[in-house]
Amino acid sequence: MKTQLISRISYKQVFKEETKIETLLNNINILQSLEILAIINKYEYKINFKSDSELVFILHHWITNSNIELKKKITKCYYNLVDSTSILNKDFSSVKIINHFATLRCIEILLFHLKSTENKKIDAIENNENLLKLYLLVNDEIGERQDLVFKKWYDENLNEFNEVRLHLFMGLTHVQTSNNYFSQHFIPEILKFIEFEKWLRENQSYTKMVTEYFKSMGLSGWNDYFKKVYDINKAAIDHHKITFEDTSYNSLLTFFSEREEINYEWNELKNLQKRPILKIKEEYLILDLVFLLNKFFSGIYHDLIEISQNTYKNNFHQEYNTKFIEKHLLINSIKAVFKNSHIQFAEENIKSFKIKNINNISLPDYYIRNGNKLFLFECKNSFLSIKNKKDLDFELIEKEIKEKFYETGDKKKAVKQLINFILNSETGKYSFFDEKKKDKNAKYFPILITTDHTLNFIGFNKLLNEYFNTELNKLEYDLKKRIYPLTIIHIDDLLNYNELIKKLDIFILDYHRFTSNTKNRFDVMISFSDYLKHFKLKDKELLRKKSIEHILKDSIILK
Structure with a gap:
């Protein structure tokens, strides 16, 4: 197994307009979204079975009925974050939206708002799009914590002292758990x-x-x-x-x-x-x-x-x-x-x-x-x-x-x-x-x-x-x-x-x-x-x- 650096796609890379978690939550069916996330969490290993299967899942299952413009935005992000060789081979294994920690973090956020929106009726297409936006915002949140580590410990002439702490504190920016093992x-x-x-x-x-x-x-x-x-x-x-x-x-x-x-x-x-x-x-x-x-x-x-x-x-x-x-x-x-x-x-x-x-x-x-x-x-x-x-x-x-x-x-x-x-x-x-x-x-x-x-x-x-x-x-x-x-x-x-x-x-x-x-x-x-x-x-x-x-x-x- 080769350990590699993963580029995590975030909200800011997909959308120009700003939004907040609280705004999205007002237009999300919490129970329905929790079930979607529970399924993603359980079967993430299948979603990542092939190098391009995550992108296929998002386009054809998560936002399958959304407009083509949104799908183009998502696809463009994957292509922008890989090199030319990977594009030719459709190898997007180094680019991810879905990750175990972000899934759990989204579940945690939705649970907190469970009672406040449980009776709302939200259109399925709108719900799935807003859930994806929430997921991307959580990736932003994780990324911001990792940026703190990079700013403190990374430079071009990385010595061993700083390199050890760079990796250690990067590991602490998220909870390392996996259903795969x-x-x-x-x-x-x-x-x-x-x-x-x-x-x-x-x-x-x-x-x-x-x-x-x-x-x-x-x-x-x-x-x-x-x-x-x-x-x-x-x-x-x-x-x-x-x-x-x-x-x-x-x-x-x-x-x-x-x-x-x-x-x-x-x-x-x-x-x-x-x-x-x-x-x-x-x-x-x-x-x-x-x-x-x-x-x-x-x-x-x-x-x-x-x-x-x-x-x-x-x-x-x-x-x-x-x-x-x-x-x-x-x-x-x-x-x-x-x-x-x-x-x-x-x-x-x-x-x-x-x-x-x-x-x-x-x-x-x-x-x-x-x-x-x-x-x-x-x-x-x-x-x-x-x-x-x-x-x-x-x-x-x-x-x-x-x-x-x-x-x-x-x-x-x-x-x-x-x-x-x-x-x-x-x-x-x-x-x-x-x-x-x-x-x-x-x-x-x-x-x-x-x-x-x-x-x-x-x-x-x-x-x-x-x-x-x-x-x-x-x-x-x-x-x-x-x-x-x-x-x-x-x-x-x-x-x-x-x-x-x-x-x-x-x-x-x-x-x-x-x-x-x-x-x-x-x-x-x-x-x-x-x-x-x-x-x-x-x-x-x-x-x-x-x-x-x-x-x-x-x-x-x-x-």
């Missing part, structure tokens, strides 16, 4: 759900909170929730609108669709993520399949965090981070990759050794040694602030990144912790649990495990390696040459690829070799996740039951 969302969501239920089953102190949560949705418990969410998602895969004859599904569907008073200010689509369904009479419109899929695990987690903070005032959030993510889930996710191969120690196993002052020794969350290859894992359930991403304050965003993944005052975080683990191993401080014979031949693979998909955005791995290299340069050459670059791995990748990436050292080396040698300036900045998905393991069958037997064992879904 459904299975890669589906597998980890289910597996995390299974482990989450197991962990909560062992922690009786949260039983009342969880029980009340399920009752608020009209459900009897975990089994009932899983079955209904599974059935809803299964139906949503094949249909953009769903309904169930069994009325017991209605309370959960209502929970996923009822909305509090919202506004349509830029907010990273949080309202839509929380409620990805819209009830229309007796049917439920699926606004976004991935957001619905997230109800298996991510939705429960965020809901329980909110309940624990607002109602129960307990330590659920803290224990979720330290005991579930950094221990329970991390251990079982790594086991899906390595099973019992190599020498392995989780932090809690290391702490079981009875040695003096063990609490004063900084330890990795997970430690693996295969011969002279050492994999040192640090796991972080840290998320970047929605407000900072929304405001696009470059200085505040990087300050937050440093505080969460580099250092806060004198406190070491992620990058510095990994350096510290390497030094501890190299100086023999870990010999009480793993006595290496030849310390001076050890090769180190520092790995940061994350849960925030933002860290899979383009540029993040390069930025953290910029910090990492600052620390590396303080070390002696003999040690420095045995340390490989830091690699960010999302925990979902461990669950998705499991034993496929058992030879993790090879995948890591190939990834960094690829980003160092590619001539494509976008691919230089891609994440490890995107490298696996689009290059190294593209189209590979993911699920291997043997790798996840330990997760399925005693799970709620097998009862």
Whole structure:
């Protein structure tokens, strides 16, 4: 797959006359338009099947009955934004109107105005044209945010420092989601759900909170929730609108669709993520399949965090981070990759050794040694602030990144912790649990495990390696040459690829070799996740039951 720059067609490129979102909304049938956008969202991969199929869709399906002048304006924009070779081949793959984020943003805007115009009758041709204009205005909105990044970080003599930040902040100007890789969302969501239920089953102190949560949705418990969410998602895969004859599904569907008073200010689509369904009479419109899929695990987690903070005032959030993510889930996710191969120690196993002052020794969350290859894992359930991403304050965003993944005052975080683990191993401080014979031949693979998909955005791995290299340069050459670059791995990748990436050292080396040698300036900045998905393991069958037997064992879904 070749990564390429996409030119997004905006309102200003098509129309000379100015208009505003509010003006267009007065002449749009909201429900009808929401259904159109839901269909576009679901089938975007088909719309982009061929290099000219998006233009064909817009001309012959979206505005099929509009006048020829409008169609000429749209077509002219496509031709103006590609080179002569592409025109001859009718290759418009580098020019887009339709994109997943703009679709979701339009849905969000329409939802806010749902009640104010629900009884209006709008001519179908006028409605579709105004919806297209709204879509183009949203592309303007996205473009204006990206212009802020270009003005700050781009110049003709782009140095590496600015290039990293150019790509990173460009990635933050929109939410990177996709319905095209459904299975890669589906597998980890289910597996995390299974482990989450197991962990909560062992922690009786949260039983009342969880029980009340399920009752608020009209459900009897975990089994009932899983079955209904599974059935809803299964139906949503094949249909953009769903309904169930069994009325017991209605309370959960209502929970996923009822909305509090919202506004349509830029907010990273949080309202839509929380409620990805819209009830229309007796049917439920699926606004976004991935957001619905997230109800298996991510939705429960965020809901329980909110309940624990607002109602129960307990330590659920803290224990979720330290005991579930950094221990329970991390251990079982790594086991899906390595099973019992190599020498392995989780932090809690290391702490079981009875040695003096063990609490004063900084330890990795997970430690693996295969011969002279050492994999040192640090796991972080840290998320970047929605407000900072929304405001696009470059200085505040990087300050937050440093505080969460580099250092806060004198406190070491992620990058510095990994350096510290390497030094501890190299100086023999870990010999009480793993006595290496030849310390001076050890090769180190520092790995940061994350849960925030933002860290899979383009540029993040390069930025953290910029910090990492600052620390590396303080070390002696003999040690420095045995340390490989830091690699960010999302925990979902461990669950998705499991034993496929058992030879993790090879995948890591190939990834960094690829980003160092590619001539494509976008691919230089891609994440490890995107490298696996689009290059190294593209189209590979993911699920291997043997790798996840330990997760399925005693799970709620097998009862």
